[in-house]
Amino acid sequence: xxxxxxxxxxxxxxxxxxxxxxxxxxxYMYASDMDNFNDLRQEVLINVWQGLEGFENRAKLSxxxxxxxxxxxxxxxxxxRKYSSHDELSDNIYSYDDSQEHMRQLKEMYQLIDRLNxxxxxxxxxxxxxVPYEEIGSIMGISRNNVASRLRRAKEKLTLMANS
Amino acid sequence: xxxxxxxxxxxxxxxxxxxxxNKIQHLTDQIIAGKVKSPLDTxxxxxxxxxxxxxxMLPFFFWAYDFVGLTCGESQKLLLYTLTWLFVGFxxxxxxxxxxxxxxxxxxxxxxxxxxxxxxxxxxHYKWGVTIDLIIGIVFxxxxxxxxxxxxxxxxxxxxxxxxxxxxxxxxxxNRTINNLESALREWNEES
Numbered sequence: 464x465x466x467x468x469x470x471x472x473x474x475x476x477x478x479x480x481x482x483x484x485x486x487x488x489x490x491y492m493y494a495s496d497m498d499n500f501n502d503l504r505q506e507v508l509i510n511v512w513q514g515l516e517g518f519e520n521r522a523k524l525s526x527x528x529x530x531x532x533x534x535x536x537x538x539x540x541x542x543x544r545k546y547s548s549h550d551e552l553s554d555n556i557y558s559y560d561d562s563q564e565h566m567r568q569l570k571e572m573y574q575l576i577d578r579l580n581x582x583x584x585x586x587x588x589x590x591x592x593x594v595p596y597e598e599i600g601s602i603m604g605i606s607r608n609n610v611a612s613r614l615r616r617a618k619e620k621l622t623l624m625a626n627s
Numbered sequence: 628x629x630x631x632x633x634x635x636x637x638x639x640x641x642x643x644x645x646x647x648x649n650k651i652q653h654l655t656d657q658i659i660a661g662k663v664k665s666p667l668d669t670x671x672x673x674x675x676x677x678x679x680x681x682x683x684m685l686p687f688f689f690w691a692y693d694f695v696g697l698t699c700g701e702s703q704k705l706l707l708y709t710l711t712w713l714f715v716g717f718x719x720x721x722x723x724x725x726x727x728x729x730x731x732x733x734x735x736x737x738x739x740x741x742x743x744x745x746x747x748x749x750x751x752h753y754k755w756g757v758t759i760d761l762i763i764g765i766v767f768x769x770x771x772x773x774x775x776x777x778x779x780x781x782x783x784x785x786x787x788x789x790x791x792x793x794x795x796x797x798x799x800x801x802n803r804t805i806n807n808l809e810s811a812l813r814e815w816n817e818e819s
Contacts (some may be wrong), residue, residue: 534734581811605738616818
């Protein structure tokens with residue numbers, strides 16, 4: 464194997480090991496069922512692999528992983544929501560020793576965020592992970608001030624939906 | 628649920644989702660080995676193969692007309708040959724266009740909004756490309772098989788009906804997905 468291919472392979476393996484939880488969480492929040500989750504995750508990983516050569520280290524690697532994961536999920540989530548299939552997804556994600564109440568609350572979180580449109584959902588997921596506003600703006604393609612105002616509106620929507 | 632509570636629950640999801648981490652390792656190995664391809668790569672490959680083989684349809688059709696024998700007048704014969712060139716030519720150009728159009732989707736460098744716009748653009752082009760080709764194909768089939776004997780006319784009608792049904796289903800599928808993506812983008816732009 465050539466040196467640069469070996470380096471790429473090593474970088475890919477390190478990257479996926481380090482950010483596997485992040486990738487899984489984003490795919491989980493966009494997936495409608497287990498098949499969709501597996502498809503999205505596969506697509507994200509392929510895009511990471513193919514994009515690694517062009518990643519020029521100008522941004523943080525974590526920012527780039529967010530970008531690839533969110534872009535993939537935003538653009539390629541097609542299937543209509545089937546909340547009954549979310550049970551299958553949850554059963555595969557959650558540990559068996561989780562309390563019923565805990566699982567109920569996690570499902571409630573999923574269903575609440577799922578009601579946002581796909582771009583607002585990305586914004587909220589980045590905010591939940593405490594990504595700095597500058598990085599959110601760079602990932603979404605908006606200014607820092609715009610991030611703040613859009614986040615405020617998205618949070619208001621979430622609060623309204625949670626209380627309704 | 629309060630927003631702070633939401634943040635805590637989001638962090639709690641980390642522990643649950645860890646159970647999926649080992650499956651990523653397996654996927655990683657398969658991707659490095661080239662055993663899995665993305666749907667876009669598969670589509671690109673199909674378009675390239677189609678672009679290579681579609682031009683061979685022209686000599687095949689001309690040979691078929693000579694072999695079967697045309698039972699129509701000169702004006703219809705001219706129309707038939709024109710439609711043959713148009714159908715094969717449009718299909719070839721469409722496939723080549725899609726290969727280059729797919730390069731416009733840049734998941735790893737685009738912003739989220741740009742990526743959505745690129746996907747919508749490509750899907751619209753794909754939808755219309757297939758739809759126009761289908762319309763030309765149906766007209767071509769109708770002219771072709773009314774220019775030949777009854778056995779081929781029957782085959783043409785059946786082919787036309789099946790092609791139309793498949794085409795309508797594809798059109799409606801793409802329309803639905805495109806509308807879904809466009810409404811997300813519209814809602815986002817209205818808030819700016």
